[in-house]
Amino acid sequence: DIEMTQSPDSLAVSLGERATINCKSSQSILHNSNNKNYLAWYQFKPGQPPRLLIYWASTRDSGVPDRFSGSGSGTDFTLTISSLQAEDVAIYYCQQYYSSPYSFGQGTMLEIK
Amino acid sequence: QVQLVQSGAEVKKPGSSVKVSCTASGGPFSSYAITWVRQAPGQRLEWMGAIIPIYAPANYAQKFLGRVTITADESTRTSYMELSRLTSEDTAIYYCARLGLPRDYSYHLDVWGKGTTVTVSS
Numbered sequence: 001d002i003e004m005t006q007s008p009d010s011l012a013v014s015l016g017e018r019a020t021i022n023c024k025s026s027q028s029i030l031h032n033s034n035n036k037n038y039l040a041w042y043q044f045k046p047g048q049p050p051r052l053l054i055y056w057a058s059t060r061d062s063g064v065p066d067r068f069s070g071s072g073s074g075t076d077f078t079l080t081i082s083s084l085q086a087e088d089v090a091i092y093y094c095q096q097y098y099s100s101p102y103s104f105g106q107g108t109m110l111e112i113k
Numbered sequence: 114q115v116q117l118v119q120s121g122a123e124v125k126k127p128g129s130s131v132k133v134s135c136t137a138s139g140g141p142f143s144s145y146a147i148t149w150v151r152q153a154p155g156q157r158l159e160w161m162g163a164i165i166p167i168y169a170p171a172n173y174a175q176k177f178l179g180r181v182t183i184t185a186d187e188s189t190r191t192s193y194m195e196l197s198r199l200t201s202e203d204t205a206i207y208y209c210a211r212l213g214l215p216r217d218y219s220y221h222l223d224v225w226g227k228g229t230t231v232t233v234s235s
Contacts, residue, residue: 052213
């Protein structure tokens with residue numbers, strides 16, 4: 001099974017500043033057949049359905065603000081929020097969908113400093 | 114716009130079973146996999162299994178084999194997740210989610226339900 005590890009576990013960033021969350025997979029999730037990284041990022045807020053932010057490691061889902069970006073390849077990935085807004089307070093999870101069971105990171109709690 | 118509506122919270126006794134439903138409104142249903150994911154208190158999200166309604170039966174995580182059954186009813190656009198032989202460790206929020214592309218399991222989850230809280234307590 002592929003293990004996903006996020007860092008840090010929690011993060012406090014000032015409004016307007018950059019937030020960076022890392023995600024590492026225990027093996028490569030880059031598929032040679034299509035050169036795609038099978039990684040997604042999700043945002044969890046209390047009382048709301050979880051939201052897909054990024055898929056294929058760097059493709060923003062429809063309606064996601066462009067301050068959210070994803071990068072990385074192989075085993076190391078990053079979610080960046082370029083200018084933190086109050087509504088970005090949430091828990092963020094990465095997930096690999098390369099092979100079953102499609103595992104998640106442990107989550108990163110993002111707060112306002 | 115696809116929405117997934119899950120059934121309400123459940124309280125169950127140890128050793129019993131629970132069945133949670135997830136009904137899709139809007140968008141295509143039969144060719145897109147519905148996945149079930151759970152999060153126990155203090156634990157990470159766990160992928161339990163998934164079903165593509167037109168390709169049933171479901172695909173399960175090894176951990177839950179023999180204890181979980183995922184089904185789908187195309188006529189009502191509803192997926193069900195039944196978990197048997199419950200213990201306190203099954204206390205969790207159970208989410209359904211739809212995959213973003215059809216006819217395979219290896220895709221991101223683009224629409225989620227709000228989650229169903231299942232509490233197992235004597």
